[in-house]
Amino acid sequence: MAVLELVQAHAARGAIVVLGNHDAAALGRVVPGLNGQALAAIAWTRPRLAKRQLDFLEALPTSVREADRLYVHASAAVPERWTYVTGPRQATLSMQAANAAIVFCGHVHEQRLYFMGEGRFATPFRPVPGTPIPTGRQRRWLAIVGSAGQPRDRNTAACYVLADLARERITFFRVPYDFEAAAQKIRTAGLPERLARRLERGV
């Protein structure tokens, strides 16, 4: 539960933390669409969470609004429904519901940036890691920051995004981590082999 301790420490220092679908499932809430491996991982996790940690998760909001930005795990349309933003249509719905200049979300594991001007639908853009993108207030933006723990674009490096609020630009990043050690821990814990293998392959 090292990850949760880390997140709690960040939260204690003022970090914004939102609830994800796997967190909700670990709390025993009804979360549709989880496959067998995910359920196995959740079943493994639940008894290992301390009361303090369960309380922390229990208190997490599904979305947080800060100035003109919205942070949410899945689509902002109905956060508790855990809708995947997999294309312009869902991105448009999420942006309209969010009513924010910029939405940061995850759920979908690949990094994407959607932007919307006067047109009816958002335009997708595949960001290039390390290139700052000006996010002018003339249009609305939705950034899928990618997965820190389980990237799926055949690149094993973890994903994150830095938003430079003063200069109004965001930069997508990839950072290599010791995925072999992580995969080893999954195997040692006796969790499904596929969960370990996908970290090694980035799928």
Add this chain to the structure above:
Amino acid sequence: MQRLEPGAEVDGFRLGECVHVGSMASIYRLAGRAGPLPLVMKIPRLGAGERSANVVSFEQCRMVLGALAQSPHHPTLVAYGDVETTPYLVMEHVQGARLDEWLKRAPLAPQEVARIGHALALALHEIHRQDVIHLDIKATNVILRPSGPATLIDFGLSCHRHLPDLLAAEFHSPVGNWVYMAPEQTAGERNDPRSDLFALGALLYELATGRRPFGAPTTVAQLRRRLYRDAPPPRSIVPSMPAWLQEVILRCLEVDPGERYSSAAQIAFDLANPGQVALTERAQRRARAGVARTARRWLRARNYLPSPPPAPASAITPLPVIVVALAGDDTSEAFFEAMRAVTRRRLVADGDCRVACITVVRPAAGLADDTPTGRHIKQLVSLRRWAKPLALPEERVTYHVLESDKPVAALLDYATVNEVEEILLGPGRDAAELVTQAPCTVTVVRAPTPG
């Protein structure tokens, strides 16, 4: 927004004389600022009734210019204002004459066309290398600096391949100048740097013949004619035009981007070395394609889909050129053979690699029988003699005699202008200086020591 007059102040910048009023923006000189660069402020027309295209193109321009590293080939962006309240761009006031000044005097001499084309191709290569495609190359968007380089201005329709394309999201009809627009742009393709090479070809065509290759279309149907109707060969208009220039121009104007040059650097190289342009059927063409061929092309054009653009980035590798500098002190056969051995290894490793054999001579001292031409020929003969055992096909080797008091500077200039990949030279006095200053890899070749 307030009405702007010279003397007005915007975000602490004081406006000077208005130097340009266009349909998209006005440009003012900035007064009373001491700094390393003379500056202008570009203010887009965003008032009521103005097209939203202006706003998007203003944002695109700001984004792309902001992402470009400083170079003489585009204006440096210094500051910008908020799009919603006070939109403006402050950038370098590029000194020089706009290319339309030359266009007025067209047709120009082939040498002058080549000189301008060379400068323009280097500018395009610089932005392409930074993953930017201009997409609106025309005479009024090019400034020739008095010192030589060409500067591209107005990046309002440009595209940066690592940044979101705001224009593509907003417009669905072909945006850009229809006189110079590449065929794939008419189909909405905005991701191919070779589109700029087409526009460059169209511009060179006009400079060299005084005519536009595809006229001035006013409807989309007329615009799309360039997909199947080729331009009259420039030499059918200007019979005295050298074959190499027609070759370069028509290669740029190929409908299929894959048939054009694959990078602007290659055009620059050809225009700087007219004697070395590999001539094809294009160079000899005297008339446009006949009815039957045009009809076939027309049929094909009806289902036209642009071919996929090349991978971005850094993917634009110019044809690698390696320089063999035979300007050192060692002229022994053993050294020459060592140099050939290294050159051979490079040629085997890279089948596209081109060799430029260079020697630098000091300018003539003024002896009557020692004419520059005579000395040049003598040097060329020895360069050819050195290269002969390599048995290279003609298009893979060029010979250059550079005249300069400063051999290092002459080689550095050559390497910079021609995007040279590597310089091979002997361990002469100049080697150390060249190694530290060259923009590319430098290899010092030694003859094996006996024993």
